[in-house]
Amino acid sequence: MNRTTSRYSCQKELQNADLRVTEARLGVLAVLKQTEKPLAAQDVLTYLKRHSIRADKATVFRIINSFAEKGIVVPVQFNEGRLRFETTSKGDHHHFVCDNCGYIEDISDCSITPLADDIQKKKGVIIRRHSLEFFGICTGCQK
Amino acid sequence: MNRTTSRYSCQKELQNADLRVTEARLGVLAVLKQTEKPLAAQDVLTYLKRHSIRADKATVFRIINSFAEKGIVVPVQFNEGRLRFETTSKGDHHHFVCDNCGYIEDISDCSITPLADDIQKKKGVIIRRHSLEFFGICTGCQK
DNA sequence: TTAGTTTATGCGACTAAGTCGCATTTGTCA
DNA sequence: TGACAAATGCGACTTAGTCGCATAAACTAA
DSSP: OOOSHHHHHHHHHHHHHHHOOOOHHHHHHHHHOOSSSSSEEHHHHHHHHTTTTOHHHHHHHHHHHHHHTTTTTEEEEOOOSSSSSGGGOOSSEEEEEEEETEEEEEOOOOOOOHHHHHHHHHOOEEEEEHHHHHHHHTTTTGO | GGGGGGGHHHHHHHHTOOOOHHHHHHHHHHHHHHHHHHHHHHHHHHHHHHHTTOHHHHHHHHHHHHHHHHEEEEOOOSSSSSSSSEGGGOOOEEEETTTOOOEEEEOOOOHHHHHHHHHHHOOOEEEEEEEEEEEEEEEEGGO
């Protein structure tokens, strides 16, 4: 576990977000921070169980929702019938999802910001967030 | 009901897609074609009931899935915990969704195709579809 | 037009994601 | 340390979506 997922740094992050520090919240934050791909609530729950952190399903959902409200995580969806979440600390990026094997790859070299600015000007709306996902076949599944 | 949602044109479209023509399918296709914004299965079901077209929930899901397989509709997701669908006849476009009132606006003057091409080349993946949604506050909710 | 085959549908049961209320426990701060 | 507010566990619940199976309807060819 590196600096950004240490217990201490997670603790500070929760406090900065005005959230009480609990075992469950530390665990949820840690797994979301140390995992590459966006996680569904069920994945988080499994991780917590494996690390002997007691937390109910409802609690995990409540924690994730509170993180989302505070802007610590954002929802991501891959047409799976459930939401995934990832930390905002990863910065603005997008995803490629393989339709065949579910492989997820981050796409970071693709800026949408100018497009968003353009839309804001033309339509008069305020854009706070966007989601861009590409679906197709990964290199492995092409063989 | 105009030319593109007439019973006859829907009938032809189903036949072209190699799908049997049934009342339920005609109804689902018609409502998806004549509605501006993407619809959830429940919305379709409500429309069918209102038009006295008898169709079970499972049937509607099966119909929508078969349409998606044939490329007649594509899934759209707004972080709602359910999928919406819209006809592909609307062409490549994206959406702005108001976080406050749920208002949906089509964004058509925003081309992602060059970006997708770029990613395909760089990463070696094949991109078949993408989804781009903007979330924020619509003009009405800013007042 | 009809008989026969294939496919779609209705029904009901089921799963999985996510929510909610309420009693209890835990974190925080004075 | 004690009081209060907030978080949690539990269980019931809702909603999206799926599945199997018997029946009904659509297509095909004669």
